[in-house]
Amino acid sequence: MQSYRGEGFYERLGVRPVINAWSWVTVAGGSIMPAPALRAMEEASRHFVDMHELNRRAGEVIARVTGAEAGLVTAGSGAGMLLQAAACMAGTDPAKVWRLPDTRGMKNRIVIHRAHRVSYDRNFRAAGARLVEIGDTGATERWELEDAITSKTAAAAYVFGPRKGGALPLETVVEAAHERGVPVIVDAAAMLPPAENLTKYIRAGADLVSFSGGKGVMGPQSTGILCGRKDLIEAAAMNAAPNSQGIGRPAKVSKENIAGLIAALELFVDTDHEAVAASWRSKCEYIVEALRGIESVRAELAEAMPGLEDSRSGHARALVFLESAWRGPSEAEVISRLREGDPPIYLGPAGPEGGIAVVPVNLRDGEEEIVAGRLREILTEESSS
């Protein structure tokens, strides 16, 4: 069983470890690296290397596991989006690379579905791109995309986030954009697992695809994976560290982080994902079972639905709903009381429709019992008073 007093480093800093029932969210620490990734980082830390050579070799591993022509380790999917935009606008022209985010003389528009707007798309703008929105939350027509593409269009973006609906299928965007000579850039930060997604969007024709390295892949939290067309990866690399003139220079990736990400990625590809998914599901079942019989509280298991292409449904979750007759604390109060407890438990809302989600992907063995016990305590104390 874990200790939550905080040992060693965290204790010295006075930082309290928390139980993460929230998912691979950045503010809760992303993921816990497996031992082989930590070992690779330690090994990488002992020698100097030529960073260009290290980037190239790491890129070859990414290309192999994604089926893309080329790859690059980034400082997260957010940095990947910045480099996607920079690559599509400036290419490998050193004058243009230097000029970003000033995009004079460049194609600088990125077409994006209104249903795909997420806070992270500010990374496209950070490179100097202007976003051109199409569609609405209910539907998007192919002609809207075609009409939005002009001689100024640098790329068409496709974001797999929490699914809002109403976007064209990726295949349609690829077809329409490619007919007009426009590359398609995909943000699939939180879409791993399922592992099939490593190759899926490239197979669908996307020109650049970006994933987080510190979410489901369980690499260093500040890493990401960019893969795609050889010329565009070359352009992304030119806009990135170690090139000190690139707009991506502040998103530097260390040799240790490159090593940790590549080791984690190789492990991820070799993982028995069915067994992992089954253990996640059984933690959720435990929680649902433990909350049975509380009046006006409905706990249910949400099965994994990877086909939905929603960043929340790649794995099972336990959802807790407080029904209309409920008189106890609100969902927000339950969430904040869990955070204030000992050990603190971090989790979040299930979605816009309400409910609390217990996400099992970062629960260590046995933590489901702590989470279920605390939830039961909070939900029974108040409702009986």
Ligand SMILES: *Cc1c(COP(=O)(O)O)cnc(C)c1O
């Ligand atoms: C997490 C996330 C990002 C950012 O990824 P980082 O690897 O943390 O930089 C971008 N887009 C979406 C949809 C995400 O969920």
